Amino acid sequence: MPQYSPAKKSLGQNFLVDRRIVTRIIAAAELTPEDTVLEVGPGRGTLTRPLAEYAASLTAIELDDDLAAALTTEFASEPHVRVIHADAREIDISTIAPPHAPYKLIANLPYYAAQPIVRRFLEAEHKPTLMVIMLQREVARTMTAAPGDMSLLSVATQLYGKPRIVTSVPPRAFRPAPKVTSAVVRIDVFPRPALPIDSIDAFFTLVRAGFSAPRKQIHNCLQQGLSIPRIDAEALLSDADIDARRRPQTLSLVDWGSLYAAWRLRYPDTHADAEGLREN
Numbered sequence: 583m584p585q586y587s588p589a590k591k592s593l594g595q596n597f598l599v600d601r602r603i604v605t606r607i608i609a610a611a612e613l614t615p616e617d618t619v620l621e622v623g624p625g626r627g628t629l630t631r632p633l634a635e636y637a638a639s640l641t642a643i644e645l646d647d648d649l650a651a652a653l654t655t656e657f658a659s660e661p662h663v664r665v666i667h668a669d670a671r672e673i674d675i676s677t678i679a680p681p682h683a684p685y686k687l688i689a690n691l692p693y694y695a696a697q698p699i700v701r702r703f704l705e706a707e708h709k710p711t712l713m714v715i716m717l718q719r720e721v722a723r724t725m726t727a728a729p730g731d732m733s734l735l736s737v738a739t740q741l742y743g744k745p746r747i748v749t750s751v752p753p754r755a756f757r758p759a760p761k762v763t764s765a766v767v768r769i770d771v772f773p774r775p776a777l778p779i780d781s782i783d784a785f786f787t788l789v790r791a792g793f794s795a796p797r798k799q800i801h802n803c804l805q806q807g808l809s810i811p812r813i814d815a816e817a818l819l820s821d822a823d824i825d826a827r828r829r830p831q832t833l834s835l836v837d838w839g840s841l842y843a844a845w846r847l848r849y850p851d852t853h854a855d856a857e858g859l860r861e862n
């Protein structure tokens with residue numbers, strides 16, 4: 583058994599100790615002996631060991647110097663396992679997965695960086711076909727929300743894939759125990775975004791504007807977020823066949839697609855400086 587350094591809170595190190603949850607994660611990923619797997623944050627290897635047994639090849643990305651070194655030693659004699667010492671938020675995906683080769687991303691994510699990591703892989707040119715990830719249950723619920731409870735994160739997730747919660751995970755399943763309940767989420771990633779949008783950055787400029795004041799009616803949000811007069815916001819919503827009095831969280835993905843098409847038609851030149859989601 584390798585000697586590990588104490589858990590580092592700053593790196594979100596809550597190590598999974600409940601083997602039943604490991605089994606649920608592996609089952610949700612429906613691994614086959616042909617699979618290429620990418621694990622983010624292998625930590626002390628609780629998931630890494632079974633993944634290495636099931637998958638044809640496994641790449642594990644770990645930011646912690648000590649853990650990356652320990653895992654490299656542990657898997658040195660297994661050529662199908664590669665440990666990369668890097669930050670998953672910044673990794674160049676083309677260097678870890680050959681172009682066009684399908685891969686699955688499986689991770690018990692560090693909560694402080696879960697959203698940027700998920701976003702990075704969902705927005706990537708070379709996306710995973712499937713993600714099975716552990717994150718805070720509140721974040722999981724937001725990702726999987728239905729119209730009525732939608733938010734920027736729900737739209738940003740569901741544009742790229744179909745998420746569902748596999749199971750909730752109590753704090754006692756980890757050492758040290760986190761303060762919050764967690765959840766395993768499976769996202770079946772679409773080969774292409776669910777909406778025919780010509781600019782992802784422009785689309786998220788619109789969605790962000792739409793959620794600029796979630797308690798207000800959608801026409802107010804668009805006025806405020808896009809800096810346009812009320813009459814123009816109402817015209818856009820009418821073009822998209824959306825009642826101007828609805829709240830932004832009630833809009834479905836299809837509604838956002840219609841609103842985007844209407845906005846593109848009325849304001850074809852206003853999106854050049856769009857920055858997408860990355861600035862959040």
Ligand SMILES: C[S@@+](CC[C@H](N)C(=O)[O-])C[C@H]1O[C@@H](n2cnc3c(N)ncnc32)[C@H](O)[C@@H]1O
Nearest residue numbers: 593596597598623624625645646669670690692
């Ligand atoms: C919640 S722990 C999970 C560890 C292990 N997979 C398990 O289930 O016990 C998150 C892991 O991600 C690593 N980590 C934190 N930030 C990271 C980043 N930006 N890129 C890659 N790994 C990171 C931590 O060092 C830690 O090992």
